[in-house]
Amino acid sequence: MDESGLVRTDLGLFLELNAVDASLPSYRRLFLALRRSILSRRIEGGTRLPSTRALSASLGISRNTVKSAYELLQAEGYLLSRRGAGCYVAELPEAKSLAADPVVINQPVKLPTASAINRAPGLLQPAVPALDHFPYRRWQRALQSGVTSVGLLAGDPQGDPRLRREIVRWLGAQRGMQVDPDQVLITSGSQQGIFLVADQLVKAGDRVLLERPGFQGTERVFDAAGARVGHFYQHELETVDRLGPARLLLLTPSRNFPLGHTLAADRRLALLNWARQNRAWLIEDDYDSEFSAGPALSAMFSLDASQQVIYAGTFSRTMFPGLRLGYLVLPVSLVTQFREARRIVDGGLSVTPQMALAEFMACGDYSRHLKRMKRLYLQRRQMLEEMLGQSSLAHLPVIGAGGGMHLCLQVPTGCDDRQLVAELDRVGVCARAISQYDPKQGAGLVLGFAAQDRDAMARGVAILERIVSAALAQLD
Numbered sequence: 065m066d067e068s069g070l071v072r073t074d075l076g077l078f079l080e081l082n083a084v085d086a087s088l089p090s091y092r093r094l095f096l097a098l099r100r101s102i103l104s105r106r107i108e109g110g111t112r113l114p115s116t117r118a119l120s121a122s123l124g125i126s127r128n129t130v131k132s133a134y135e136l137l138q139a140e141g142y143l144l145s146r147r148g149a150g151c152y153v154a155e156l157p158e159a160k161s162l163a164a165d166p167v168v169i170n171q172p173v174k175l176p177t178a179s180a181i182n183r184a185p186g187l188l189q190p191a192v193p194a195l196d197h198f199p200y201r202r203w204q205r206a207l208q209s210g211v212t213s214v215g216l217l218a219g220d221p222q223g224d225p226r227l228r229r230e231i232v233r234w235l236g237a238q239r240g241m242q243v244d245p246d247q248v249l250i251t252s253g254s255q256q257g258i259f260l261v262a263d264q265l266v267k268a269g270d271r272v273l274l275e276r277p278g279f280q281g282t283e284r285v286f287d288a289a290g291a292r293v294g295h296f297y298q299h300e301l302e303t304v305d306r307l308g309p310a311r312l313l314l315l316t317p318s319r320n321f322p323l324g325h326t327l328a329a330d331r332r333l334a335l336l337n338w339a340r341q342n343r344a345w346l347i348e349d350d351y352d353s354e355f356s357a358g359p360a361l362s363a364m365f366s367l368d369a370s371q372q373v374i375y376a377g378t379f380s381r382t383m384f385p386g387l388r389l390g391y392l393v394l395p396v397s398l399v400t401q402f403r404e405a406r407r408i409v410d411g412g413l414s415v416t417p418q419m420a421l422a423e424f425m426a427c428g429d430y431s432r433h434l435k436r437m438k439r440l441y442l443q444r445r446q447m448l449e450e451m452l453g454q455s456s457l458a459h460l461p462v463i464g465a466g467g468g469m470h471l472c473l474q475v476p477t478g479c480d481d482r483q484l485v486a487e488l489d490r491v492g493v494c495a496r497a498i499s500q501y502d503p504k505q506g507a508g509l510v511l512g513f514a515a516q517d518r519d520a521m522a523r524g525v526a527i528l529e530r531i532v533s534a535a536l537a538q539l540d
C-alpha cells in the first residue's frame with residue numbers, strides 16, 4: 065500500500081485518534097492511536113508509514129506533532145527507520161490482550177477533597193492539640209535547620225541519629241528510661257510502630273490481648289495480622305494469671321485510652337512477671353502521658369529487667385498530628401530485626417522533619433512548648449468542666465481521670481452514643497462515642513478541649529446541650 069493510500073483509507077486511525085483522551089498532548093494522542101493500530105494489526109508489520117509531511121497534512125495537525133509521535137514509536141520499538149526510505153512498522157508478536165489506553169474519565173472518582181481531609185478541627189474534637197498556641201516561628205526556624213545538603217540525602221533507616229539521641233535524653237529525664245539511642249526506631253507515628261511490631265512478632269493465629277477500653281487503630285492492626293484478639297480490663301490484672309498465655313499484650317499503662325486512669329505499680333509488676341512466665345511481648349502505648357495531671361510517671365519499660373517491653377511513643381499530640389513522627393523503644397534483642405524491617409518497608413523516613421524535630425528538642429523549644437501546653441490544657445479542661453457544670457447537662461457524670469486532652473461525659477444507658485455522635489457531627493461538634501472503644505463501658509461522649517478557645521468551647525457546649533437534652537427527653 066502506498067503511503068497516501070494508507071492515510072486515505074485508514075479511517076480507523078482517525079477514529080482511534082478521536083477515541084484518545086483529548087486532554088493529552090497531541091503528539092501523545094497520535095502515538096497512542098498509531099500504537100493501537102499497530103498492536104491490533106490494523107497496520108501490519110512491514111508497512112511503510114506515510115512521511116511526516118503527508119500525515120500532518122492529512123490529519124490537519126502540525127508536522128512536529130507527527131515527528132514527535134514517530135520518534136516515540138521508534139524509541140519504543142514499534143517503528144524502524146530505514147535511512148532514506150522512511151519508517152516501517154516493526155514485526156511484532158501478536159498481543160493477545162491489550163491494556164486500555166488512558167481513557168477519558170467522564171465520572172471522576174470520588175476522592176475526599178483536600179478541605180475535607182485537612183478541614184479545621186471540629187468543635188470539641190479530641191486528639192487535636194492547641195494549634196492556636198503552636199510556636200510556628202520557632203518551628204519554622206527548626207525546619208530551616210533541616211534544609212542542608214545532609215537533609216537532602218537519604219538518612220539512617222532507623223531514624224535521624226540526633227533525633228534518637230534527643231528522644232533518649234527526653235525519656236531519661238521524663239519517663240525514667242535508661243536506653244541507648246540504638247534502641248530507638250523512628251516511625252511515622254505510633255500506629256506504624258505498632259504495625260511493625262505486629263508484622264515482625266505476630267503470626268496469624270497467635271493470641272494477642274488488647275486493653276479495653278482501647279484505641280480502634282490498634283485493634284485493626286492485629287485483626288489485619290490475623291491474630292486471635294482477646295481483651296482485658298486493667299482491673300482484671302489483679303489476677304493476672306487468669307489472662308492465660310499469649311504472644312503479646314498491649315496496654316496504655318500511664319493513661320488509659322480514653323478514660324485516662326493509670327495502672328498501679330503492683331499490677332505493672334504482676335504483668336511483667338506474667339510476660340516473663342509466658343514469654344510474651346508487652347507493648348506500652350504511651351500516646352499522651354506528657355499531659356497527665358500530676359508529675360510525669362515512670363514508664364513500664366523502666367521496670368522491665370527481662371527486656372520484654374516495647375515502648376511506643378508519638379509526637380502527634382505533643383507537636384501536631386500532621387507531623388507523622390513517632391518512635392519505638394526496643395529491647396536490645398529486637399534492634400537488628402526491626403532495623404532490617406524498616407529498611408525493607410521504606411528505607412527510612414523523610415529526613416528534614418526529623419532534623420527539624422531534633423533541633424527543636426535540642427534547643428529547649430520542645431520542653432518549653434510542652435510545659436506551656438500542659439498548663440493550658442489543665443485550664444481548658446477546667447473551663448470545659450465548668451461550662452458543662454453550668455449547663456443543663458450538669459447531672460451527667462464526667463468519668464475517668466483528669467489531665468489529658470479530652471474528657472469523657474457519661475450518658476444514660478439506653479442512649480445510643482453513636483447516634484448522638486452522628487447528629488453532633490452534622491452540626492459541627494466532633495465528639496467520639498465511648499462505646500466504640502468498649503461496647504461494655506456503657507454510653508458516653510469523648511470531648512476534646514485542648515484545641516478549643518473559650519468561644520469555640522462555648523459554642524460546642526451549647527450545641528451539645530441542645531442535641532443531648534433532646535436525646536435524653538426521648539428516653540423519658
Ligand SMILES: Cc1ncc(COP(=O)(O)O)c(C=O)c1O
Pocket residue numbers: 191252253254255256279281316321349351377378379380385389390
Ligand atoms: C491510644 C492511641 N494509640 C496510638 C495512636 C496512634 O497515634 P499516631 O498518630 O502516633 O499514629 C492514637 C491516635 O490517636 C491513640 O489514641
